[in-house]
Amino acid sequence: MRTATLRRATSETEIDVAVNLDGTGVYEIATGVGFFDHMLEQLSRHSLIDIQVTTRGDLHIDQHHTVEDTALALGAAVAQALADKRGIRRYGDALSPMDETLTRVALDISGRPWLVWKTQFTQTKLGEMDTELFQHFFHSFAQAAGLTLHVETLYGENNHHIAESAFKGLARALRAAVEIDPRKADAIPSTKGIL
Template structure:
């Protein structure tokens, strides 16, 4: 089974290119015009143990919103394509991880029903060129387009950088775990995901 995806999404606002191989740990290359978002995407993909490239061009650089949303959409679609019919995947995962003061719970279900529930108390409005309101927007765009139910909950913490980074780490770990092939079955009483 070849669980890879090459996805390009181009609009009048952005051009996003994503390559993803979810079964081969290798180089992760990320290039967007948003420094902190680059850091978070690199973190997410590294903890997923994948080979990946994300390249984003902002054609109308009003602010960070369009790039973050469109990367979330394109990465979500790439994961969905790479998983195919989802036969044999573990499907569910949850991770609780600390990062200094921050403690984050991420739970996912690769259900085919994309939705996100994000509960983070972010005190800074901007970090490294990224509006913190777009953290939850990224998670929502990603979840909806990947068909993954995603919960991100802050259990503790006060440092905005740590809270966000722990969230991306936990999501990467959960995605790695939930996408592992553990048998040859579709893990659903419906027979499809």
């Protein structure tokens, strides 16, 4: 089983994360930010990665540290569970429709973190979550997991749908990329021999 458990503790947040890349999309999420919990639940359910996250953050200040540090911890756990990345498909992409919204997500588990973000919101908040933090989550997650990650909302109007289609797209692209390729289960998917 490709699993990882880690704890991240700073003066701003305390986070416990566990992931199982070969799970069934079972989740237990508690960050203190309701809309963020909803998005992480979508990430787990649609990637089939079992995710447990408990975050205790300085929400009396704002949500920034909670979202950023949760993304870093979750990304680090995924990277740890991938180990040397032997046998993975490496690449994944998804078109994620949600009613009037369509988002395209493509990623490479390259070890070269990068985010291209072409998604905009017309509201400053969804529930209690600041919409500017969505880009920050994707950036921090890509950084810690070692992903080259492209997220582009092709069109959409409803801000909830835009956010959710991005997270579901990430989930489905990640599911494809971490999957073991039965034709090359013993090989690292790079001509360099490492990722």
